[in-house]
Amino acid sequence: MNKQVICIVCPKGCKVTVSKQDGVYTTTGNACIRGNVYGIQEATEPKRVLTTTVKINGASIPRCPVVSSAPILKDDLFKVISLLEAVELTAPVHINQVICANVLGSGIDMIAAKTMEKKHDL
Amino acid sequence: MKKNKIVIIGGGSAGLACANALRQKGIQDILLIEKEDELGGILNQCIHNGFGLHLYKQELTGPMYAQRNIDLFMQLEIPYILNATVLNITEDKIITISEPEGCYQIQAEVIVLAMGARERTRGNIQIPGDRCVGVWTAGVAQKYLNIEGYLVGKRIFILGSGDIGLIMARRLTLARAKVVGVAEIMPYSNGLTRNIVQCLHDYDIPLYLSTTITKITGHNRVESITLCQVDDQRRPMLETAREVEVDTVLLSVGLIPDNVLSEKASVEIDHRTKGPLVDSQLMTNIPGVFACGNVLHIHDLVDHVSMEGMLVADSVVSYLNDQHFVQRIPVEAKGELNYVLPQYFDTNSESLLIKYRVTRPKSKAFLKISSNGKTLVKLPKVDLHPSEMQTFQLPKVFLDKINYNLVVELCDE
Known part of the structure; x- marks a missing residue:
């Protein structure tokens, strides 16, 4: 197995080649050890922190920003988006409040990234 | 006329960081003016993560980074006005403001410009x-x-x-x-x-x-x-x-620093940064008018914006303590540099943080800092990119050696 990965750990942007031989992963093209760790993770099980918004009622704006509590498997991102499209919150919501627990059984929660108070009627 | 010691224009990351730092230094009379109906500025719409790695050593989303600053601001009970548009500022530091309560003027002793930028x-x-x-x-x-x-x-x-x-x-x-x-x-x-x-x-x-x-x-x-x-x-x-x-x-x-107001107060603008010309205290040519954040020059990281707000807070305290900044030595950019900040070094400064951007990607180069023809520092640099602002804190031992001018140069050898 040979896989090309651009390292994003620092601004240098090394082009890292990840190879697998006899069950062992090796990297070439990385200038430092961080590129080795990143390259193998990225080539074998890429993950991303997911940020998006969900609908909220009763707040001063109609969307509440949310973020995953940890990086999610890249292949699962759109599945989580689909889950969140069905979510509807009601203000107030507090920062770090769990919006969607244990998404896809991953142990990762989607949490609110903003405190949103109930809108006071004028 | 209403009077305020310090008026901060803009409640985004620069304004909030400056206000919080000023209050933590014991300054009581602060007023922050924000045009939107909530504090936080552009961070509120930047819902992606990656903010705060330098300042907080963790990756926050934009709203989370804003919330930290807003929570501290509220805890410090700093006065502020929302939905307020500043219509004019003068050289004499008279601010004309239009807000839901009405339209009036404020006489400020210090103005901090923190209005951010506009999109091209x-x-x-x-x-x-x-x-x-x-x-x-x-x-x-x-x-x-x-x-x-x-x-x-x-x-x-x-x-x-x-x-x-x-x-x-x-x-x-x-x-x-x-x-x-x-x-x-x-x-x-x-x-x-x-x-x-x-x-x-x-x-x-x-x-x-x-x-x-x-x-x-x-x-x-x-x-x-x-x-x-x-x-x-x-x-x-x-x-x-x-x-x-x-x-x-x-x-x-691209973004352009929003200096429509600054220009009304005769603040001089650098044609390269499109922001005010400032000295090492981030003070403009108008004494008592300071600038920080994207209104001064475009940043790629919010952490640097916050730090600039805090630096202005230090400078404002020195200014209020009647430290007169008399001698301003010009700082010039040479070689493949898009710009260098600050544009002046004032000889009373106790530190000098140099910020610069290269004109094109460079895998290897040297940053040379010289004064009056004498080289003070020459540093090897690698992997420079126009999209990444570079900073260099000039060691204190060199500050006394600055006279006549300061030249910041990017050279190949």
């Missing part, structure tokens, strides 16, 4: 073609989507590879729009590598370098664009023209 628009870059609906700046599209929940189009092309454009390419894809591609007129990307990888490569969105839009076509709504490769003088090569069907064009073609 289609008018700024003059794309020919029809004047149809569907051409937006990336930041406006971001606000519509992330704050209002309104998606600007279904088939979208993005011009400019700045970070906002790249972030929006991913965001729009997750919002189930089709991002057809991103074009960049320069032969290299203007965004951070991590954004190229995580926003474009992750979703197979093509990036066309040395390419621009030469025409937008559409009757009521955008129907298509004409893409053209450019030569090394950035002139479109018409034989490469091709039409691409899209319903929306997003522009991510």
